[in-house]
Amino acid sequence: MRRIALMVLCMLVTVPAHAEIYRWTDARGSIHFSDTPPNLEGHAAITVREPVTVPLSVNIRQSEKVRQSRQSVERLLHSKSKKRYAKAAKDEQMKASQCAKYRAQLDRIQMQLRAGYSNDRGNNLRQKRRKVSQLYGNHCVLD
Template identity: 65%
Template sequence: MPRKLALGLLLVTAAAPATAEIYRWTDANGSIYFSDTPPRQVRHSSVSVKPPVTVPMGENIRQADRVRQSRAEVERLLAPGSKDRYAQAREAKKQAQQCEKYRKQLDRIQGQLRAGYSNDRGNGLRQKRRKLSQLYSRECMLDQN
């Protein structure tokens, strides 16, 4: 029985400051003071404090889980090698630009070959054209299937 009484007194004592009034006053120097006991011989006013907003713990846990899942999804999408739709679109655009670059180089070499060069120069251009054609075929024609 004494333990229950002690526990009850402890709870009442702990809860008392939460319900106490708060007083505010200003001294002669203009400093503002707050206290839970009213000052003597000084004009003071009572301050109303709004009760704290509480959210049930279950809602906090659910919100934390949603945040954790959102972060995991963003990290998955931004991870190197992820195949999200934006990364695929960027890769496709980059691939298309590279293929266009190969086509322009092939056209330029073909134009140089038509202009006529010596055998040595012509052989070098044909070798470049062969290598570019292989790259173009491997990266642009075969990957599209």
């Protein structure tokens, strides 16, 4: 007997409550909501829609799609960044090698100038040193 009463009670508890909701504005302009109609005129019944529920399987499928999209974007970004960093590293290596060549040229020209040449030869070496020094400054110091 108790089991039957308990089952009936559980079924009654799980039945959704269906009450009307009323809305009215009082003399001061405040808006009120209630489940019992007021004794005033000018109240309106409000229809409340049932909440939208999405089955768990739909949520799981949607989250799987989002996860796959994120993974594909991460793969694209990762591969592009690898290529970009590889290119940047290669460019940096080429720049370092070119800077080393400029530095070696400047050292060689400086040694030749110290050896003492005639004015014509010395002027040519100084002009060459200026050019190489400008290239070194533009490509290696300012960048």
